[in-house]
Amino acid sequence: MKPKTLNFFDKVYEVARLIPFGRVTSYGAIANYLGAKRSARMVGYAMNGSGGKDVPAHRVVNRKGLLTGKHHFDGTNLMQQLLESEGIRVVNNQIQDLDAIFWDPAKEL
DNA sequence: CTCTTGACTGAGG
């Protein structure tokens, strides 16, 4: 085997699947866990390939808790619906009580 | 190899 290109992406998918139910994390947190704190954008970029996978991308938001990636979902409010379905309160595309439900892989793991 | 794009983040005004 020679995994070369999917190294970074694969790790992102892995960590994303580890996000507990009812919790959320930020791109930077995942990037930091991967050892590339400055590659937060790559995490989001990797999420483009999350379509069709078991990756709960809706649990991944930016550090402000804003649903920046909602436009990448099928519907306009699909991402919010999924989050609310897990007991997460979302108002104006922004997660409420972010500090309470924030999940940091670098700390939790 | 060079240039562009991007689901980000932090610093400054």
Next chain:
DNA sequence: GCCTCAGCCAAGA
């Protein structure tokens, strides 16, 4: 608190 600018890194053309 809000807006703008710059930095960072990887993948695709």
